[in-house]
Amino acid sequence: MASLQEPWLLENGNLKGTSKEMRHGRTAHNMSSSSLRKKSDLTLVSKVRCGMLRHLLTNLQEVILGTKLSVLFPAIPLAIAAQCYGFGRPWVFALSLLGLTPLAERVSFLTEQIAYFTGPTVGGLLNATCGNATELIIAIFALWQHKIELVKYSLLGSILSNLLLVLGTSLFCGGIANLGQEQKYDRRQADVNALLLLLALLCHMLPLLFRISGGSAALTAVPTLQLSRASSIVMLIAYIAYIIFQLVTHRQLFEAQEESEEDDADVSEETPVMGIWSGIVWLVGMTAVIALLSEYVVGTIEDASESWGLSVSFISIILLPIVGNAAEHAGAVIFAFKNKLDISLGVALGSATQIAMFVVPLCVTVAWILGIKMDLNFNLIETGALAISIITTAFTLQTKEMPSTWVTLIPRPESPQLNRIISQYNLIEGMLCNMNAGLGLSWLLPE
Amino acid sequence: MDRHYSQVQVASDLENGDVNFKVGLNRNNIKEVCVNGKTPQNISSSIMRKKSDPMLVSPNVRFQMLGHFLTNLQEVILGTKLAILFPAIPLAIAADYYKFGRPWIFALSLLGLTPLAERVSFLTEQIAYFTGPTVGGLLNATCGNATELIIAMFALYQNKIHVLKYSLLGSILSNLLLVLGTSLLCGGLANLRKEQRYDRKQADVNSLLLLLGLLCHMLPLMFRYAIGEGTSTAYSTLQLSRVSSIVMLIAYVAYIFFQLKTHRQMFDSQEEEEDEEEKAVIGFWSAFTWLVGMTIIIALLSEYVVGTIEAASDSWGISVSFISIILLPIVGNAAEHAGSIIFAFKNKLDISLGVALGSASQISMFVVPLCVVVAWAMHVHMDLDFSLLETGSLAFTIIITAFTLQDGTSHYMKGMLLFLSYIVIAACFFVHKIPQNQISEGKPFTGLFAA
Numbered sequence: 071m072a073s074l075q076e077p078w079l080l081e082n083g084n085l086k087g088t089s090k091e092m093r094h095g096r097t098a099h100n101m102s103s104s105s106l107r108k109k110s111d112l113t114l115v116s117k118v119r120c121g122m123l124r125h126l127l128t129n130l131q132e133v134i135l136g137t138k139l140s141v142l143f144p145a146i147p148l149a150i151a152a153q154c155y156g157f158g159r160p161w162v163f164a165l166s167l168l169g170l171t172p173l174a175e176r177v178s179f180l181t182e183q184i185a186y187f188t189g190p191t192v193g194g195l196l197n198a199t200c201g202n203a204t205e206l207i208i209a210i211f212a213l214w215q216h217k218i219e220l221v222k223y224s225l226l227g228s229i230l231s232n233l234l235l236v237l238g239t240s241l242f243c244g245g246i247a248n249l250g251q252e253q254k255y256d257r258r259q260a261d262v263n264a265l266l267l268l269l270a271l272l273c274h275m276l277p278l279l280f281r282i283s284g285g286s287a288a289l290t291a292v293p294t295l296q297l298s299r300a301s302s303i304v305m306l307i308a309y310i311a312y313i314i315f316q317l318v319t320h321r322q323l324f325e326a327q328e329e330s331e332e333d334d335a336d337v338s339e340e341t342p343v344m345g346i347w348s349g350i351v352w353l354v355g356m357t358a359v360i361a362l363l364s365e366y367v368v369g370t371i372e373d374a375s376e377s378w379g380l381s382v383s384f385i386s387i388i389l390l391p392i393v394g395n396a397a398e399h400a401g402a403v404i405f406a407f408k409n410k411l412d413i414s415l416g417v418a419l420g421s422a423t424q425i426a427m428f429v430v431p432l433c434v435t436v437a438w439i440l441g442i443k444m445d446l447n448f449n450l451i452e453t454g455a456l457a458i459s460i461i462t463t464a465f466t467l468q469t470k471e472m473p474s475t476w477v478t479l480i481p482r483p484e485s486p487q488l489n490r491i492i493s494q495y496n497l498i499e500g501m502l503c504n505m506n507a508g509l510g511l512s513w514l515l516p517e
Numbered sequence: 518m519d520r521h522y523s524q525v526q527v528a529s530d531l532e533n534g535d536v537n538f539k540v541g542l543n544r545n546n547i548k549e550v551c552v553n554g555k556t557p558q559n560i561s562s563s564i565m566r567k568k569s570d571p572m573l574v575s576p577n578v579r580f581q582m583l584g585h586f587l588t589n590l591q592e593v594i595l596g597t598k599l600a601i602l603f604p605a606i607p608l609a610i611a612a613d614y615y616k617f618g619r620p621w622i623f624a625l626s627l628l629g630l631t632p633l634a635e636r637v638s639f640l641t642e643q644i645a646y647f648t649g650p651t652v653g654g655l656l657n658a659t660c661g662n663a664t665e666l667i668i669a670m671f672a673l674y675q676n677k678i679h680v681l682k683y684s685l686l687g688s689i690l691s692n693l694l695l696v697l698g699t700s701l702l703c704g705g706l707a708n709l710r711k712e713q714r715y716d717r718k719q720a721d722v723n724s725l726l727l728l729l730g731l732l733c734h735m736l737p738l739m740f741r742y743a744i745g746e747g748t749s750t751a752y753s754t755l756q757l758s759r760v761s762s763i764v765m766l767i768a769y770v771a772y773i774f775f776q777l778k779t780h781r782q783m784f785d786s787q788e789e790e791e792d793e794e795e796k797a798v799i800g801f802w803s804a805f806t807w808l809v810g811m812t813i814i815i816a817l818l819s820e821y822v823v824g825t826i827e828a829a830s831d832s833w834g835i836s837v838s839f840i841s842i843i844l845l846p847i848v849g850n851a852a853e854h855a856g857s858i859i860f861a862f863k864n865k866l867d868i869s870l871g872v873a874l875g876s877a878s879q880i881s882m883f884v885v886p887l888c889v890v891v892a893w894a895m896h897v898h899m900d901l902d903f904s905l906l907e908t909g910s911l912a913f914t915i916i917i918t919a920f921t922l923q924d925g926t927s928h929y930m931k932g933m934l935l936f937l938s939y940i941v942i943a944a945c946f947f948v949h950k951i952p953q954n955q956i957s958e959g960k961p962f963t964g965l966f967a968a
Contacts (some may be wrong), residue, residue, distance in 0.1 A: 257924070258924070258926070261923075261924060262930055262931075264920065265917070265920065265921060265930070265931065265934045266934065268913075268916070268917050268920065268934075269917075269934050269937060269938055269941075271913075272913050272917070272938055272941055272942075273941055275909060275913065276906070276909070276910070276941065276942070276945045279905055279906045279909045280906055280945065280948075280949065282905060283904055283905040283906045293948035293949065293950075294948075296948050297944055297945050297948050300941070300944040301941050301944065304937050304940055304941050304944075307937065308933065308934060308937050311930065311933050312930065315928075315929075315930045319709060319929075320928065320930075461916075464920060468923065
């Protein structure tokens with residue numbers, strides 16, 4: 071369908087899959103982040119005469135300047151300079167945080183570009199593992215430096231922020247913007263994600279209850295650790311089953327609505343803008359830069375906390391995830407504005423599921439290999455907050471009675487009042503989710 | 518339908534003339550409703566039956582009484598695929614008599630209980646043919662979990678309250694997570710391209726009953742945490758538990774009424790393409806005698822099980838809680854479990870759900886409060902306070918099951934997640950070791966404040 075006579079064909083001729091398949095390779099993540107892209111204006115670069123240089127400059131423009139967040143890119147060299155010249159460590163922390171924001175978005179962009187070449191299944195897998203690359207890298211560094219509490223807090227904060235903040239603002243903005251229209255989504259996808267999150271909650275609750283009911287810490291430490299490690303293996307198995315479910319057997323549940331794409335021609339370009347090897351090289355490079363900045367963040371977090379007067383737990387649970395998720399957050403809100411709730415939900419819930427069922431058990435397993443004693447016992451307040459947010463989100467998403475596929479089969483009378491009520495309901499749910507997030511904020515501040 | 522009458526009459530003719538007459542008279546009344554007397558448990562266990570071949574017995578034996586007896590024997594003993602486990606029963610008795618290792622007695626008794634549980638269900642169904650659907654349903658409702666009930670009574674008698682609590686909790690968990698999970702998983706994998714639906718109203722009623730049971734367990738627990746330890750707390754908790762048990766029994770009676778009388782149509786399973794024989798294969802008094810006999814053997818084996826559980830736990834190095842919560846219910850539920858999976862394969866989810874949820878409701882709302890009431894009569898100190906970890910697992914199980922069954926469709930991922938939840942809970946109890954000084958006490962179980 072789309073013409074593929076572009077420069078990257080100079081590199082590699084293999085472009086897998088028909089364009090219809092490529093469409094299906096775009097998961098909700100990719101589509102949401104793509105809303106932040108800018109269409110690159112290639113006229114300036116095309117004036118450069120040398121072919122290779124032009125190609126490199128095209129790539130550079132696409133990658134570095136291809137997003138609205140690129141205004142934050144200068145923070146990266148500033149952060150490196152601050153570290154080398156020994157500026158105040160809180161400055162290093164702040165600059166690294168700012169630098170991480172556009173990098174996370176670019177990694178998602180590059181993953182999507184590579185997915186064009188590898189077909190939808192591998193693309194989906196890539197997205198499933200690299201979708202939360204930032205959180206994963208921060209967690210691994212924290213583990214390496216034996217800061218187990220930081221790992222737990224940052225991962226918990228990611229889950230909470232995805233479930234409450236991202237979902238809440240999406241529903242809220244979507245409700246406001248579409249007050250008279252109907253907002254439907256297919257709840258079966260939301261159900262599967264909610265079930266996975268409930269399994270994750272079980273795996274967190276059992277070590278906590280074990281610890282509380284067991285009495286002394288010395289007696290229960292080893293069994294809790296063993297239980298956590300076994301639960302992590304179970305969670306990884308469940309995640310693999312979920313990937314198979316999502317990408318192989320029940321694809322149809324997870325495909326974003328494609329019918330009304332014609333008006334979004336500016337957002338959904340279906341052509342890759344660079345070759346696969348460019349994509350991989352850039353991806354590796356970006357990941358290295360993310361790793362560097364994450365090391366700074368993890369190393370300087372205590373100093374920043376002392377200097378700013380905020381607790382480490384607040385910074386890790388609230389600030390870090392907001393930064394790491396900024397691009398996805400913006401994308402989810404934008405899609406909710408356009409009344410495409412499926413995509414917003416896919417982003418928020420999918421991200422939360424990925425962190426809860428993949429990144430957390432992966433960290434426990436890596437800790438097991440490194441001989442570090444990390445268990446799944448996040449303490450009482452954190453686990454309680456997690457439980458309440460998962461249950462709130464699960465119940466919020468239950469209110470839609472009919473999945474969208476049923477709606478097309480059963481003729482429903484179009485009534486503006488009903489639609490208004492439904493959108494208002496969305497608004498209220500969004501407000502509730504945000505209030506929850508706000509409660510979380512105020513809760514953790516004095517700690 | 519005429520064939521239906523004559524065969525039953527032939528079988529029971531030989532035993533007793535009175536029943537014969539009654540059977541003949543009542544035929545017209547109960548002809549239609551016999552079909553509806555089969556509850557999901559009966560249908561699911563009937564999968565495990567083999568059609569007995571009577572040709573071996575009848576022509577060769579001259580005495581009619583002997584022939585009749587041998588027919589009965591073949592039906593009852595050999596009529597199931599689980600019959601290979603029957604030799605475990607005499608082995609277990611021999612092991613106890615000749616003082617083999619106690620772990621052996623435990624293992625053999627467990628193996629022997631499996632086919633017995635299934636046979637009791639079969640005999641109950643046979644009796645139900647004669648007594649009509651309502652009494653049959655009632656019989657099934659009370660005897661459906663006969664094994665768990667008898668084990669619980671023996672544990673109560675030997676004052677092993679924690680074994681009692683653990684085994685009942687384990688039955689509920691196993692029904693809700695293991696049986697339901699594997700059924701949904703296998704059913705989903707076998708029917709990948711079809712849409713699997715079930716009637717969620719039945720699931721809703723059962724979920725509500727289970728939530729009521731959960732409330733009755735959580736209140737004594739929270740009471741104990743809120744007020745603190747002490748003799749007055751223990752006494753208040755006991756009173757609260759006893760009152761809650763009466764309430765739970767009232768709820769269960771109402772549920773029976775709802776299921777068998779006023780809202781039958783919600784619970785009737787699809788019967789159209791069943792090739793089940795609708796006639797009883799043995800007479801009423803035969804069935805009754807066999808039932809009594811089997812119950813006595815179950816009682817004997819249960820006594821062995823409860824008596825040797827600590828020895829087996831020490832010898833195998835597994836905690837008592839793991840054996841009671843995980844191993845015992847797997848054994849006791851094996852027949853229902855297999856039947857439930859087979860029906861899920863055939864995309865008859867309503868039956869699988871009826872089995873799993875019905876069993877869980879029955880244990881939670883009937884067997885548990887019954888034990889508390891019996892303990893009350895025996896002046897034993899049993900309350901509804903299963904400690905924190907167990908109640909937390911129970912709460913979580915009920916919530917995740919209720920959430921899973923909410924929307925009326927199913928796919929293999931749901932079953933997978935329920936099954937994996939069971940694995941995690943099993944792992945939790947595998948590493949959980951209760952301190953030795955709290956075993957064999959009829960007192961409330963102290964967890965947090967013990968150390």
